[in-house]
Amino acid sequence: MIKTRITELLGVQYPIIQAPMGWIARSKLASAVSNAGGLGIIETSSGELDAVREEVKKMRQLTTKPFGVNIAQAYVRDADIVSFVVDQGVKFVTTSAGDPNRYCSQLKEAGLTVFHVVPSLAAALKAIDAGVDGLVVEGAEGGGFKNARDVSSMVLLPLVCSKVGVPVIAAGGMVDGRTMAAAFALGAEGVQMGTRMVSAAESPVHQNWKDAIVAAKETDTVFLNRFGPGAALRALRTERTSRLERDPGENGVMSEFKNTQALYFGGDMEASIALSGQVAGRIDEVKPVAQVIKETVAEFEAIMAEMSAKYGMVGA
Template identity: 85%
Template sequence: MKTRITEMLGVQYPIVQAPMGWIARAQLASAVSNAGGLGIIETSSGELDAVREEVRKMRSLTDKPFGVNIAQAFVRDPDIVQFVVDQGVQFVTTSAGDPNKYCAQLKAAGLTVFHVVPSLAAALKAVEAGVDGLVVEGGEGGGFKNSREVASMVLLPLVCSKVGVPVIAAGGVTCGRTMAAAFALGAEGVQMGTRMVSSAESPVHQNWKDAILAAKETDTVFLNRFGPGPALRALRTDKTTQYEKAPPDNIMGEFRNALALYFGGDMEASIALSGQVAGRIDEVKPVAQIIREVVEEFEAVTAELGARFGRSREPAHA
């Protein structure tokens, strides 16, 4: 499978793993890279000493390409660009902030830079800043969101029609059929978050994985639409159902106990970020199986569509 994404990233398949705080570390990211996709190491936890160790682990677990994310709103280290450059990676995604902040420095160091965008205006700003590509993130995806969320079905073709850089689609992607849909809308790669959280190699507690498996398509909530702080999409729990109507004054304060949920399994201790695709996931699978099945279904679906709707029509006769 060849797209501009596979050529730029040096990967077999244009499938990227989302850079989820505390989760997107060597155990999960190496499994993605070894399966032919691109694993990403997070920095949104702010634990840069731990991140440095995770990068070291990655090099012992895979010889395939991988990248690092800079979540600008959550990383306060003024030397974050040099930190990423020092890790020796060739690909970085920037998110949760102004693309102009780090793009020039990263590109000057020889890195390929993609910026995560939730709107056309943000996409155009990132392209003007000089990014190599975009991660276009629909509002149905999990995690921190634009308060005025736009679904991928609308956002993706809109952005792809206005920019010339390659696009990775994020939000709503969990299988080959949704990957094919993203490509039909103009993307050349996809990013998966919730599907990877629920994988066998994901380090999160089994209670979180079980909650994803049990979730219906309506079992996420969109929180903090009116601020202050970021909006976000998460799994529905007693806590988040309450916060849906009455969010706390500081939504980010809820992540002080994140590790008790992420790795301790207390689903009410914090907020379990998740996309709407939780309603389509019903089995924990190894990453290699997930990626293999996504690619096989993608190829089958695109071939089927070509066979059903790509027939040449006979010219009309006078």
């Protein structure tokens, strides 16, 4: 067990959290993460709350371990989303893509632990003022929707950690024990993995997407829609996204998500946009979640011991 404030708050063995990716972060993947000692997260960004409710029921059949739910505020279609989350009986929620003041007090009054996802120091301080229990600090090398004024984890993480006292989960660039050790050195007490989990054996996405991640180089993502309209995002490089990188069109790239199911589950990599982080360039194999977490923890512990032995004070 790796003991940090994150493991104590969440009741998990390892401070490794799975990112709440729309349509992907459901019971098959999330239960595998929780059963392996991390924390699985169920998404709500798909807006399919009836399906999400069933996924929570499946989670309780698939695992007895803790898990959480994410509220992606920009994609909320139900005014009673807080009641929905509370009714699922979970104790941990992450909020993202919006103002932390919107739901924080309601969630905390219901007894939930609340972490907010932030892409900047200003956003982190705003979340602290809103009363969150912790932060997910997300660097711009991560996949998915991003702040158009992008900052890498190497800069953002130590900056935020130097200014706040709450526990921090590092996201963006997190893929193994080496990056986890780096995140801890920069002040984090846990890590969140997205692209690594998309490519895992239990991920529900089509094998073509997993194969594309495995085949990707570190330069094979694109940062889209920096100048809007709509959110910026990082995705795998394909013919479609290479075109959008140069010309997002009058309506931005959001209209390109109409055929997500054809890509996510049909395997047509040109049908939509495959969100992915730069760590795709470091993933060379599809592995079961349990193996990913086991290897991450073992490498983390080995590196921490090696660094201590190599650079620790001798004879002090």
